[in-house]
Amino acid sequence: MTVAALLAALRRRRWVLILCALLFPVAAFVAAKQLTPRYTSSATVMFEPTDYAARELQSILRDETTTDAVLASQIEVIRSLSVARRLVRQYNLTNDDEFFWWAGESKRAESLRYRWSEALAQRLNAISPSLAELVAPEPIPPRPPEERAEIAAAEAVRDKMKVEVVRNSRVLTISFTSEKPQLATDIANTAADLYIADQLEAKFNAVRRANDWLDSRVGQLRRELGQTENRIAEIRSASGLTRGVSAALSTEQVSKINTDLVEARNMLAQAEARLNAGRGGAGGGADMTALGSSNLVQQRAARDQARSELGRLSATLGPNHPDVRAAQSRLSDLERSVGSETGRVVQALDASAREARARVRSLEESLRLQEARVNQSQSAEIQVAALEREAEASRTLLRAVLERSQQTVAQTAIEKADARVLSPATLPGSPSFPKTMLMVVAAAVLGTLFGLLIIWFLEQADSTLRSGDEIRAGLGLPCLALVPMLRRGLLGRHRVEDYVVRKPLSPFAESMRTLRAALWLGSEPPRVVVITAARPGEGKTTTSVALARSAAMNGERVLLIDCDVRQPSLGRVFRCEGAPGVTDLLLGQAVLERIIRRDHLSSLDYIPAGAAEIHSLGLFMSEAMAGLLDRVRRDYDLIVLDAPPALAMADARVVARLADATLLCVRWRDTPRSVVRNSLGLLEEAHARVVGAALTQVDAKVHGRSGYADAEVYHPRYGGYFRE
Numbered sequence: 001m002t003v004a005a006l007l008a009a010l011r012r013r014r015w016v017l018i019l020c021a022l023l024f025p026v027a028a029f030v031a032a033k034q035l036t037p038r039y040t041s042s043a044t045v046m047f048e049p050t051d052y053a054a055r056e057l058q059s060i061l062r063d064e065t066t067t068d069a070v071l072a073s074q075i076e077v078i079r080s081l082s083v084a085r086r087l088v089r090q091y092n093l094t095n096d097d098e099f100f101w102w103a104g105e106s107k108r109a110e111s112l113r114y115r116w117s118e119a120l121a122q123r124l125n126a127i128s129p130s131l132a133e134l135v136a137p138e139p140i141p142p143r144p145p146e147e148r149a150e151i152a153a154a155e156a157v158r159d160k161m162k163v164e165v166v167r168n169s170r171v172l173t174i175s176f177t178s179e180k181p182q183l184a185t186d187i188a189n190t191a192a193d194l195y196i197a198d199q200l201e202a203k204f205n206a207v208r209r210a211n212d213w214l215d216s217r218v219g220q221l222r223r224e225l226g227q228t229e230n231r232i233a234e235i236r237s238a239s240g241l242t243r244g245v246s247a248a249l250s251t252e253q254v255s256k257i258n259t260d261l262v263e264a265r266n267m268l269a270q271a272e273a274r275l276n277a278g279r280g281g282a283g284g285g286a287d288m289t290a291l292g293s294s295n296l297v298q299q300r301a302a303r304d305q306a307r308s309e310l311g312r313l314s315a316t317l318g319p320n321h322p323d324v325r326a327a328q329s330r331l332s333d334l335e336r337s338v339g340s341e342t343g344r345v346v347q348a349l350d351a352s353a354r355e356a357r358a359r360v361r362s363l364e365e366s367l368r369l370q371e372a373r374v375n376q377s378q379s380a381e382i383q384v385a386a387l388e389r390e391a392e393a394s395r396t397l398l399r400a401v402l403e404r405s406q407q408t409v410a411q412t413a414i415e416k417a418d419a420r421v422l423s424p425a426t427l428p429g430s431p432s433f434p435k436t437m438l439m440v441v442a443a444a445v446l447g448t449l450f451g452l453l454i455i456w457f458l459e460q461a462d463s464t465l466r467s468g469d470e471i472r473a474g475l476g477l478p479c480l481a482l483v484p485m486l487r488r489g490l491l492g493r494h495r496v497e498d499y500v501v502r503k504p505l506s507p508f509a510e511s512m513r514t515l516r517a518a519l520w521l522g523s524e525p526p527r528v529v530v531i532t533a534a535r536p537g538e539g540k541t542t543t544s545v546a547l548a549r550s551a552a553m554n555g556e557r558v559l560l561i562d563c564d565v566r567q568p569s570l571g572r573v574f575r576c577e578g579a580p581g582v583t584d585l586l587l588g589q590a591v592l593e594r595i596i597r598r599d600h601l602s603s604l605d606y607i608p609a610g611a612a613e614i615h616s617l618g619l620f621m622s623e624a625m626a627g628l629l630d631r632v633r634r635d636y637d638l639i640v641l642d643a644p645p646a647l648a649m650a651d652a653r654v655v656a657r658l659a660d661a662t663l664l665c666v667r668w669r670d671t672p673r674s675v676v677r678n679s680l681g682l683l684e685e686a687h688a689r690v691v692g693a694a695l696t697q698v699d700a701k702v703h704g705r706s707g708y709a710d711a712e713v714y715h716p717r718y719g720g721y722f723r724e
């Protein structure tokens with residue numbers, strides 16, 4: 001199956017394709033007009049999640065990454081049953097038959113037809129209850145409960161609502177389809193507004209719950225802190241723990257006593273050192289400067305000066321010198337004064353040392369007592385320290401919660417929804433269903449495809465022969481000629497049998513010449529040719545007469561014999577019905593010279609079938625028939641035998657066996673291949689020499705558009721060679 005063959009099949013059956021391509025769109029158009037139109041309106045929403053700073057709110061209002069799952073969740077939120085039910089309540093859709101089935105039933109109950117049927121049933125009920133049941137309309141079911149009705153309408157709203165994500169974006173398209181364009185627009189816009197309002201309300205509720213929780217937490221922390229501080233005060237009061245400047249009072253007292261004790265011990269050491277120094281000075285003449293007495297120092301200086309003076313005088317004057325004795329006397333007085341002053345100082349130092357010892361003993365006793373007191377209050381201090389740490393932690397948490405509470409309050413003032421409307425839905429100008437033009441175009445395509453399918457089935461079911469190639473492929477015979485059909489307009493006043501003489505340059509006459517040339521160009525040019533067909537109406541008689549006349553016009557001696565005795569045709573063609581013919585000759589009732597007739601249009605000789613109505617099979621099988629053929633062979637160049645159909649008549653097979661060649665006529669696009677193949681088998685069984693076939697009654701215009709190779713002869717480019 002080539003492209004040319006496909007195109008040829010389309011050309012041959014173009015009306016089937018055109019009819020399907022037209023009927024389907026017309027049917028689609030009519031069906032579209034019968035459907036209730038539906039309108040779709042769409043609103044677009046941008047999903048923009050907000051980033052929150054308050055960490056306490058992250059578990060409530062966490063900003064998630066916008067993934068496909070998040071967008072799918074938003075779609076389900078918009079199409080949720082709660083949103084649908086609010087739409088039903090807002091637009092009272094439970095009373096709309098488009099969304100709630102019971103509304104349609106109630107309208108049906110109000111219709112004139114229903115009331116008429118009900119009234120008729122009531123009247124017939126008095127006559128015959130069975131007849132009343134036949135005409136009574138179906139009862140209207142009671143209205144379901146309001147909640148069930150609302151849910152049913154909400155489910156219908158969800159079915160008509162479509163939410164999609166624009167590819168590679170965060171834009172949501174909310175579409176709603178309804179029989180009412182204004183309702184479709186209103187519901188699409190309302191659904192978008194409800195989605196945004198629900199988001200904002202959810203955020204406000206979440207923030208409100210967070211504020212309430214933070215406020216309650218602040219109060220709880222304050223109460224806990226107050227309780228802790230009260231407990232600390234109670235423990236301090238019970239334990240006598242007084243707070244000092246930098247530590248507990250008892251601790252500060254211990255520190256103060258330690259400091260005083262160290263100072264007292266230092267003072268005691270100094271006093272004892274001075275006392276020892278004073279005592280040593282009194283006994284041994286030590287330096288008494290450290291004693292701190294200015295009189296003693298002056299007296300010591302005077303004594304030392306007196307000693308020096310005595311030593312000097314003793315060295316120069318001698319021991320008994322008055323000046324020496326006077327010096328010794330002054331020295332003795334001074335030593336007595338120094339000794340007396342030293343004793344007084346030692347007594348003072350001794351008193352100071354005793355006082356320092358007493359202070360040290362007192363401070364040590366106070367330290368011991370205070371340390372014992374501190375040891376007694378140590379457990380209370382530990383409890384107080386733990387409570388103070390707990391109080392400090394509560395203060396820190398309280399400050400943090402107060403700070404977050406202030407942030408949450410500020411967040412409430414600037415809160416916004418996670419989505420916004422990009423473009424609201426507008427009133428649709430044309431219905432979204434049915435798409436009349438789209439349906440018509442789709443139906444046209446479907447009709448074209450269906451037409452192609454029908455053409456394919458017709459081509460597969462068509463078992464006729466349509467070209468010489470099919471004859472060669474299906475029958476194994478050469479196609480010797482394509483005999484064109486002569487339409488009434490082309491014939492005019494001429495007969496088909498006369499056309500080859502009247503129009504010798506026509507395509508029909510040329511096909512006869514082609515057929516004669518094909519017979520002559522064989523390896524053994526036949527002299528006696530039988531022309532038969534598979535069944536009647538194949539054009540064998542017309543072909544026989546036209547071939548014989550064409551050969552006669554070419555200068556050949558031609559004899560045409562009508563062997564179709566049961567339905568003779570040559571008598572009608574040559575206007576010699578009832579004249580003696582071949583049957584009379586074979587019966588011995590006539591001689592050859594008296595039955596041979598001459599064509600008035602050409603030099604053709606012909607023998608009609610004869611007037612005797614007999615069984616011709618025995619005559620054709622007789623020696624007389626063989627003798628007839630042997631005799632005419634000597635006188636004619638071509639003898640054409642017009643035989644009956646080969647499939648039903650045995651005469652054709654007998655005649656074909658006696659002839660040199662048999663030509664099988666096949667009607668173009670009419671005779672099934674199985675019939676032709678069966679006829680050919682019968683001829684071959686009769687040992688007939690079938691030299692080829694001729695396609696008859698070929699429609700030149702149709703065959704010229706068929707795309708077959710032998711259709712080239714009908715191309716307009718060959719018009720200059722023919723004359724109609």
